[in-house]
Amino acid sequence: MRFLFLLILLAGTGLGIIYPWAATNFTGREIGAYRVYDRGGSFRPVEVALATADAPVRVLVDLTTLAPPVVQPARAILTMTASTRGETVLAQALNFYDTTPRERSPQLPDPVFRDDAGLIRDVKAGSYRFVVAPGDNDNVQIQRVDLILRSGAGEADQRAQPIGFSLMAVGFVGLVLSLRRGKGSRPENPNSQPPPTRWGRGRDSQS
Numbered sequence: 001m002r003f004l005f006l007l008i009l010l011a012g013t014g015l016g017i018i019y020p021w022a023a024t025n026f027t028g029r030e031i032g033a034y035r036v037y038d039r040g041g042s043f044r045p046v047e048v049a050l051a052t053a054d055a056p057v058r059v060l061v062d063l064t065t066l067a068p069p070v071v072q073p074a075r076a077i078l079t080m081t082a083s084t085r086g087e088t089v090l091a092q093a094l095n096f097y098d099t100t101p102r103e104r105s106p107q108l109p110d111p112v113f114r115d116d117a118g119l120i121r122d123v124k125a126g127s128y129r130f131v132v133a134p135g136d137n138d139n140v141q142i143q144r145v146d147l148i149l150r151s152g153a154g155e156a157d158q159r160a161q162p163i164g165f166s167l168m169a170v171g172f173v174g175l176v177l178s179l180r181r182g183k184g185s186r187p188e189n190p191n192s193q194p195p196p197t198r199w200g201r202g203r204d205s206q207s
Contacts, residue, residue, distance in 0.1 A: 006175060008193070009168055029150065030148060030149070030151075031149040032050065033062075034046045034056050034150055036130075036145050046130045047129055047130075048121060048128050050123050051105075052123055054151035056152070057119070057120060057150065057151055058149070060116055060117065060148040060149075060150070061080055061117050061132060061146070062113070063078065063113045064113075064143040065111055066143050067144060068101065069113065069140040069141075074095075076135035077094060077135050078094040078096075078132055078135050079132070080131070080147075081130070082131050085126065087124075089120055092117040093135060095135075105123065110143050130147055132145055132147060
């Protein structure tokens, strides 16, 4: 039973965590990565020509900081808007909540945090303007900000994450209970019990 619950836990982890993360970050092909901010400068907009065949387009934002940011879910560190022909097609506040930092390279050890700004599902051929700006959470030492666009990006099934979390809960609880039962049913050490009483001649010879 332990092995079964372990498999359920692993399946839930894959479905609830790994699958949505991979669908967001690795599906499709990268259109480009664009530097929108360097420390000491100002935020600058990016103009990118998109084609209808690029749809859907995933918009990701990488935040490099001098120190781990003070994350407050109710306050945005950055905001991102995308527009074309004067029409806003995507607007998102980014707080980088529950993101795992990574290093860009050994030469650049500053932590990098990635947040998903959303998906442009319907793409009309033309120039798109992306504007990244600071939010209302100013307790962050921003080193640089990059905008990443991916075309043909997949979207995780909305049902996957709740099902995955449920399987993780079932697997974890079942694994804990099976471990406890295993401890309770452990056979006793025969050497811990007194030797059985001997009957017959052996008993008389000892007395």
